[in-house]
Amino acid sequence: MTSATVARWAATYEMVVGLEVHVQLKTATKIFCRCSTDFGASPNSNTCPVCLALPGSLPVLNEHAVDLAISAALALGCHVQPTSIFARKNYFYPDLPKGYQISQFDKPLATDGCLQIGTRSDGSPINIRITRVHMEEDAGKSIHDRFPGVTAVDLNRAGVPLIEIVSEPDMRGSDEAEAYLRSLKQILEYIAVSDVSMEKGSLRVDANISARPVGATKLGTKTEVKNMNSFSGVVRALEVEFARQCAVLDAGGRIDQQTMLWDANTDEVRPARSKEGSHDYRYFPDPDLPPLIIPIERIDRLEASLPELPAARRARFREAHPNLTPYDIDVLTAGPGIGTYFEHVARQSNDAKTAANWVMGDVLAALKTTDQTIEHFSVRPADLAELLNLVRDGVVSHTAAKQIFGIMVKTGDRPSEIAEREHLLKVTDDSALVAWIDEVFAELPSEAQRFVGGERRLQGVLVGQVMKKSKGSADPKRVNQLLAERIGT
Amino acid sequence: MTASAGSLNELSAAELRDRVAKGDVNPRRAVDAAFDRADAVGARKDGLNILLYEDRGDAHRQAAGIATQRDSGESGPLAGVPVIVKDNIATTTLPTSCGSRILEGYVSPFDATAVRCLREAGAVIIAKSNMDEFAMGSSTENSAFGPAKNPLAPTRVPGGSSGGSAAAVASGIVRIALGSETGGSVRQPAAFCGVVGVKPTYGRVSRYGLVAFASSLDQIGVFGRSVDDAALGLHTIAGLDPLDSTSAAEPVARYRDAARGSLTGVVIGRPREYFPDDLDPRIREKCDASLDALKSLGAEIRDVSLPHTDLAIQVYYIVAPAEASSNLARFDGVRYGLRMDGNGLRGMYEATRSTGFGPEVTRRILLGTYVLSAGYYDAYYRKAQQVRALIARDFADVFRSGVHLLFTPTTPTAAFELGAKSDPYEMYLSDIFTCTANLAGVPAISLPIGRVDGLPVGGQFIASHFDERQMFAAAYALERRLGAGAHQ
Numbered sequence: 001m002t003s004a005t006v007a008r009w010a011a012t013y014e015m016v017v018g019l020e021v022h023v024q025l026k027t028a029t030k031i032f033c034r035c036s037t038d039f040g041a042s043p044n045s046n047t048c049p050v051c052l053a054l055p056g057s058l059p060v061l062n063e064h065a066v067d068l069a070i071s072a073a074l075a076l077g078c079h080v081q082p083t084s085i086f087a088r089k090n091y092f093y094p095d096l097p098k099g100y101q102i103s104q105f106d107k108p109l110a111t112d113g114c115l116q117i118g119t120r121s122d123g124s125p126i127n128i129r130i131t132r133v134h135m136e137e138d139a140g141k142s143i144h145d146r147f148p149g150v151t152a153v154d155l156n157r158a159g160v161p162l163i164e165i166v167s168e169p170d171m172r173g174s175d176e177a178e179a180y181l182r183s184l185k186q187i188l189e190y191i192a193v194s195d196v197s198m199e200k201g202s203l204r205v206d207a208n209i210s211a212r213p214v215g216a217t218k219l220g221t222k223t224e225v226k227n228m229n230s231f232s233g234v235v236r237a238l239e240v241e242f243a244r245q246c247a248v249l250d251a252g253g254r255i256d257q258q259t260m261l262w263d264a265n266t267d268e269v270r271p272a273r274s275k276e277g278s279h280d281y282r283y284f285p286d287p288d289l290p291p292l293i294i295p296i297e298r299i300d301r302l303e304a305s306l307p308e309l310p311a312a313r314r315a316r317f318r319e320a321h322p323n324l325t326p327y328d329i330d331v332l333t334a335g336p337g338i339g340t341y342f343e344h345v346a347r348q349s350n351d352a353k354t355a356a357n358w359v360m361g362d363v364l365a366a367l368k369t370t371d372q373t374i375e376h377f378s379v380r381p382a383d384l385a386e387l388l389n390l391v392r393d394g395v396v397s398h399t400a401a402k403q404i405f406g407i408m409v410k411t412g413d414r415p416s417e418i419a420e421r422e423h424l425l426k427v428t429d430d431s432a433l434v435a436w437i438d439e440v441f442a443e444l445p446s447e448a449q450r451f452v453g454g455e456r457r458l459q460g461v462l463v464g465q466v467m468k469k470s471k472g473s474a475d476p477k478r479v480n481q482l483l484a485e486r487i488g489t
Numbered sequence: 490m491t492a493s494a495g496s497l498n499e500l501s502a503a504e505l506r507d508r509v510a511k512g513d514v515n516p517r518r519a520v521d522a523a524f525d526r527a528d529a530v531g532a533r534k535d536g537l538n539i540l541l542y543e544d545r546g547d548a549h550r551q552a553a554g555i556a557t558q559r560d561s562g563e564s565g566p567l568a569g570v571p572v573i574v575k576d577n578i579a580t581t582t583l584p585t586s587c588g589s590r591i592l593e594g595y596v597s598p599f600d601a602t603a604v605r606c607l608r609e610a611g612a613v614i615i616a617k618s619n620m621d622e623f624a625m626g627s628s629t630e631n632s633a634f635g636p637a638k639n640p641l642a643p644t645r646v647p648g649g650s651s652g653g654s655a656a657a658v659a660s661g662i663v664r665i666a667l668g669s670e671t672g673g674s675v676r677q678p679a680a681f682c683g684v685v686g687v688k689p690t691y692g693r694v695s696r697y698g699l700v701a702f703a704s705s706l707d708q709i710g711v712f713g714r715s716v717d718d719a720a721l722g723l724h725t726i727a728g729l730d731p732l733d734s735t736s737a738a739e740p741v742a743r744y745r746d747a748a749r750g751s752l753t754g755v756v757i758g759r760p761r762e763y764f765p766d767d768l769d770p771r772i773r774e775k776c777d778a779s780l781d782a783l784k785s786l787g788a789e790i791r792d793v794s795l796p797h798t799d800l801a802i803q804v805y806y807i808v809a810p811a812e813a814s815s816n817l818a819r820f821d822g823v824r825y826g827l828r829m830d831g832n833g834l835r836g837m838y839e840a841t842r843s844t845g846f847g848p849e850v851t852r853r854i855l856l857g858t859y860v861l862s863a864g865y866y867d868a869y870y871r872k873a874q875q876v877r878a879l880i881a882r883d884f885a886d887v888f889r890s891g892v893h894l895l896f897t898p899t900t901p902t903a904a905f906e907l908g909a910k911s912d913p914y915e916m917y918l919s920d921i922f923t924c925t926a927n928l929a930g931v932p933a934i935s936l937p938i939g940r941v942d943g944l945p946v947g948g949q950f951i952a953s954h955f956d957e958r959q960m961f962a963a964a965y966a967l968e969r970r971l972g973a974g975a976h977q
Contacts, residue, residue, distance in 0.1 A: 049597075049598065049599055052824060053819040053824070054597065054598070054599075054824075054825070055579065055585060055587070055592065055595070055597065055700040055819070056578075056579040056585070056597065056599075056601060056697065056698040056699055056700045056701070057599075057697070057698075058696060058697050058732060058733050058734065059734065060731065060732060060733075060734050061734065088815050090814075090815050090818060090861070092818065092821060092838055094821075094823045094834065097819060097823075097824060098818065098819050099815070099817075099818020099819050099821060100815050100818055151834075153823065280862055280863045282814075282815070282858065282861035282862060282863075282866075283861075284811060284812075284815070284861055284866070284870060286704075287703075287704035287705035287735075287812055288701075288704050288734060288735065289734050289735075290734055290735065
């Protein structure tokens, strides 16, 4: 199809999206047994009679998983239900050992939440309603490509706790779907209930998508798109499926309610085998597990222990640091650790803007090149603040500070120690500066002569050479003054 | 003092334990006496077919361990007492096949909690008993390994589904055996075989290791040759288990202390729905005689009504198959048990399950799948659960009205001939007086109250939730009063 066609569809039809997001909870043990949830253990080593569904075994609920699920529900603004029910979702598959998945059906853990994913141009919030958050167990993994002709089953993942977060069909476009996923991931990172990594499979997204004429209020027939393994994959899959639906509607056809599988390699969606979409799961309450009753005290305790969430932190930063730009604030609140780090540096250096520049620039770059996390960064925020103070007080030059920071990243040493050890304290003593200038003049006689003769644009080059010679310790302000005095001599 | 093997089998479980503890009886001799008795009555495949798996060498090893403990002065409450366990209760030393081809020879890597309790108490697990496949049946004719026979009348069924355990106790091989109940599978065979069978309150005994049939109804039960044997056995396995979320924290009384209880002031209800006009008059007569005996012991007999009783069988045959259809999904040929080759994954499932499951299990899986299906759930499963709540309320109401216990016949008939009930529904009616207690979750006990044409008749006490002690008190008293008459 041509881009003109796509543009016309975009003007004619509206994309409506609801997302179902599965998130693995970060517990040490599985949801219904005490097996480890460690990722990457040798196949079927993290298993026991319960998660292998041996005859006679029974599930026992992991209360820590419940706490994490409640925290997530509260962070998403949901009402945690005083009573929820575990139900069996029955279907046969080799990686589903019991022949049913323990999930929640008509009585989920929490309902009626809301997630703000941004603001419109008029400043009004874009809110996505969250229908429900429920708990369930993960299935194992079927491995089809490891052994020729057979399917291997690894049940290490079977019984890892999940929450499923179901949104209303409130997103209008793939950009909003992406914003929703980013906001959701960010909140779950802030409350530290999950690794939320789509690549590692700890966050999985299924999308319900429909198209309708612009201006229509009735929802079109939806399809469910599965098998995306990155946020960009979700965006692309939605766009491809939207285009497919638009083409069908444009030709006067009807959308079949079905499950579509995204193929990232071919950039296509294709219908899943029809049976995958038409299961009758025969849900019924699991008689092995009593109703999950959550006293209000437990909800209160978990609510009180929630950390500051991204929206609140952004608002506070806006208030507290008026000289930060919206972009600064977004970067500094992207993850929970970066903002906390920034705040330490800002408080101890008493200069939020400079702290922000350092954190957003040098710190983020160093984290990336050294593969560290902000929580375990080799440069402690107090030390970075000290470095900033050294610059502010004229003890080290800005150039030297960059060098010192590089050493701090490697050694974790304090900046004042490094400055002294590496002779990076700012040199303001004229005799030393004059000696360096003389050396540079001797080495670059032509430039020196032209400069003295009035070619002022060469001053930068000469200052640079002096700074280089001093290994950054020369006070550039004084060097400039001393150089200027030589013009016309 | 020495005792002959024959006389060892005459001792109650408590008496045998005491002799073992004193050092008068070597546990190995008790084990040998049990196996000798099994030989004498023809308990194996070519005879009564009540035992599926046994391991004399392992039993000797267990007995040697008990003897060592005794020598160091430690003897548990069942020290040296041989016990037989129904084939759907997990044991590490013997297979657990649930009477099914699909699990033939399967050995569990863990003991059921009830089995662990027995072992810790010093019991010696000597054999696994025959049963209706996956506990689905009332005659033990649905076993994949052939029907068991009633030791008192070998052309007749021992009842079911725990028929093998009931028959093992009735034939004198052991004093205590474990069974399991979903709708009467301990009490009904106890009645047919002339032994005591107790089904505790739902949640009283851990279900961990009991292969699930219908999880909301299943409960491990105990057979005893006497009320005392059953009380001792149940006390050993009762209590909270962190591995079973449906097990209860209710304190466990010392049931054997109930032997000294008096019935003065105890109100025993006679629910009219359990004495229908068409009840076999000879069974009615035995029940009336028992009620007279209870009255003479000081109990007050009161006519009561449990109005929803006639719906119990229908409710049971919706709820139980529904849960079974899900519980039995794990037998898929993937991880353990039988696997049959087929065309692709679906073909493997179909071949495995249609070969591995017998006709009654297949029937109930289909029935259960149907009642849970979209569009039928509300009409069947949800409705059945609502009626189940009414049945439970019947019991709650009558116990709240000042009635302590109910007394009823255990079964509408005595043991029937093998092959007599070819219509499944007719077979289901065999549980008409027992499945109510499972649906309501209340405890019940069946004990012999006489014979009709030489066949045992059982009478049943039903108590309120967790009041097993009261139930045992009445059973002890009635057993004592009837004396030899219970077996005449």
